[in-house]
Amino acid sequence: MWSKSISLLILGVAFNVTAQPPKVYLDVSVLNLGGPMGSAFRYLATEFQRRHPGVKVRLHTESDANYKKKLAEWLSAEKGVDVLYWQAGERLFKLVREDYLKPITSLWQQQKWNNAFSLGMQNLVKLNNEFYAVPFSYYHWAVYYKKSTFKKLNITPPANWSELISLCKKIREKQKTPIVLGNKYLWPAESWFDYINLRLNGIEFHQALLAGAISYKDKRVKQVFIHWKELIENKCFNPLPEEYDWYEVLPEINRESATMMLMGHFITSKASKNLINDLDFFPFPEINPSIPQYEEAPTDVFTIPHNTKNLKLAEQFLIMVAQPDVQTTLNQKMKFLPPRLGAKVSDQVLIKKGKDLLDQAKGITQFFDRDAPKPMVDVANQLFAEFLKTTEVESITDKLEAARRKLYNSQ
Numbered sequence: 001m002w003s004k005s006i007s008l009l010i011l012g013v014a015f016n017v018t019a020q021p022p023k024v025y026l027d028v029s030v031l032n033l034g035g036p037m038g039s040a041f042r043y044l045a046t047e048f049q050r051r052h053p054g055v056k057v058r059l060h061t062e063s064d065a066n067y068k069k070k071l072a073e074w075l076s077a078e079k080g081v082d083v084l085y086w087q088a089g090e091r092l093f094k095l096v097r098e099d100y101l102k103p104i105t106s107l108w109q110q111q112k113w114n115n116a117f118s119l120g121m122q123n124l125v126k127l128n129n130e131f132y133a134v135p136f137s138y139y140h141w142a143v144y145y146k147k148s149t150f151k152k153l154n155i156t157p158p159a160n161w162s163e164l165i166s167l168c169k170k171i172r173e174k175q176k177t178p179i180v181l182g183n184k185y186l187w188p189a190e191s192w193f194d195y196i197n198l199r200l201n202g203i204e205f206h207q208a209l210l211a212g213a214i215s216y217k218d219k220r221v222k223q224v225f226i227h228w229k230e231l232i233e234n235k236c237f238n239p240l241p242e243e244y245d246w247y248e249v250l251p252e253i254n255r256e257s258a259t260m261m262l263m264g265h266f267i268t269s270k271a272s273k274n275l276i277n278d279l280d281f282f283p284f285p286e287i288n289p290s291i292p293q294y295e296e297a298p299t300d301v302f303t304i305p306h307n308t309k310n311l312k313l314a315e316q317f318l319i320m321v322a323q324p325d326v327q328t329t330l331n332q333k334m335k336f337l338p339p340r341l342g343a344k345v346s347d348q349v350l351i352k353k354g355k356d357l358l359d360q361a362k363g364i365t366q367f368f369d370r371d372a373p374k375p376m377v378d379v380a381n382q383l384f385a386e387f388l389k390t391t392e393v394e395s396i397t398d399k400l401e402a403a404r405r406k407l408y409n410s411q
Helices: 002-019 036-051 064-076 090-097 105-110 119-124 147-153 161-173 188-201 203-210 219-233 250-254 265-269 273-277 311-321 324-334 349-360 374-390 393-407
Strands: 024-031 055-062 083-087 134-138 141-146 177-179 258-264 279-282 299-303
Touching: 024 036, 024 064, 024 311, 036 055, 036 265, 036 311, 036 324, 055 064, 064 083, 083 090, 083 311, 090 299, 105 311, 119 299, 134 311, 134 324, 141 147, 141 250, 141 265, 147 258, 161 177, 161 219, 188 203, 188 219, 188 258, 188 374, 219 374, 219 393, 250 258, 250 273, 258 265, 265 349, 273 279, 279 349, 299 311, 311 324, 374 393
Parallel strands: 024 055, 024 083, 177 258
Antiparallel strands: 083 299, 134 299, 141 258, 141 279
């Protein structure tokens, strides 16, 4: 009797197991800079599975260095990922022009997302009146410093360029490095070109330059390098920035051998808890008083490639990611800002301060390597690194202009 019952039970269990339908997989690629970002993306996967029983989200996680390599593989594969993490602005539009991405205009209209995202955000994901992505996170850039160090040195954040130069000299007198820069992978130096140009010449000039419409021999561009040269000649930066990644110089701030660092808010993903509690920032100082304050605010998005295997599920994923409660939780975990109107901003002091900074800005840009075409970015990065060593304004602008003429087919 018992053996018969057990046999029936085992048979029933086996039947139930085999009767379960196989899971549907949704493949989502994500960029993970560590810690908070990993937790945030796992939350998205779990939340989608909760809302869609029977679906398994597979996260394809890559570091910054590997992500761009994998991107080409995913987009060219017969069946790639279903939902693709990417970055707004020119980087997104490049993939659109190469016909890798599906337009989601009908989904955008159906969900009434014109009422959910600011016009500025919409313009970052719209090309030729078609929408191609959903913004899910953005963050500010600023000059970060350790409050206790400033207090010990009896110094305060500079409001303008002359104050910044004076501050660098005062810090050097204390045998400390004023500003740390880790430029091993070249992109961090872009922030210095961007901000000096924005503060000197404004956002329209900056965007036109990166779009290839202005010569790098223009006297206004030369002024950017002349100002940058002033920082270098006053020994504002650490020696040999090319030998360090950006986070490898961060301990210098913590040890108080250096005082400032121009970086995005992802700096907190690599900072120790003690440093985060002692960290503050100030906006990049004013240079030209007639130019309004513009800021860098790189924006991350999810988009759907043409080779998605599960279009309907991919659309459902985008719908979920656009919801205010999801963006609230996601960005609280990432320690970034939600672009969705109505989403709540974290109570963390630096994040709230970053939101205020961007709200007060008269306009935002994405970042040199997101706003300019990749071939130009590759050349500019090498030349910015060269400039940090040589400070040769004429030589660098000659080479940049030659690249602009060649790569943008300018006359």
